[in-house]
Amino acid sequence: MTTSIRKSCKEAIKRHTAVLREKLIQLRSASQAEVIKMLNPIIWGWAAYYRTVISSQTFAHCDRIIWHQLWSWARKRHRNKGNQWIAQRYWHxxxxxxxxxxxxxKAQLRTQYHENPATYQGKGNS
Incomplete structure (x- = not known):
């Protein structure tokens, strides 16, 4: 059973990151506030749904993926600006x-999936 849970979770992560990637492509010319407004419900809804079957390490992995996707979004918006300028403009x-x-x-993207803590309860001795 744990193998099927792991496999389905991996597939769910791939689907989730693909949805986020497509949404960022659609929002290429949108402001940062609009991106935050569109992505927050997607991220938090997914995290709330999977928090009982996905570990904290997996949520941390999702954090890294979304960070790289957002960095790519910012770099495409400002091709002639340096990394430090982009970091100071978008990350605080x-x-x-x-x-x-x-x-x-103070509008912020809730990328910290681990703020929505994993509550998976495996088979116990009870």
Missing amino acids: SVEHRNWVFSTPE
Whole structure:
């Protein structure tokens, strides 16, 4: 049974990241606030649905994937700007977290899948 769970989760991650990639392609010319507004419900809905069967390490892996997709989105918007300029424009420190994709108006992308903690309960001794 655990093999089928792992396989279905891998497929779900591939589907989820493909949806995010397609959405970012559609939002190529959109503002950062619009991107955040469109992606937050997708990310949080997926994380809430799979939090009972996916581990925290898998959520961290999803964080890395979305970070790279957002970096690619930002680089395509500003081809002639350097990495430092892009990082300062789109990623900020919010509370105790660094590298948060957020606007100066404090709208932030909730990419931290691990903020929606995994609650998988495997077979126990009870």
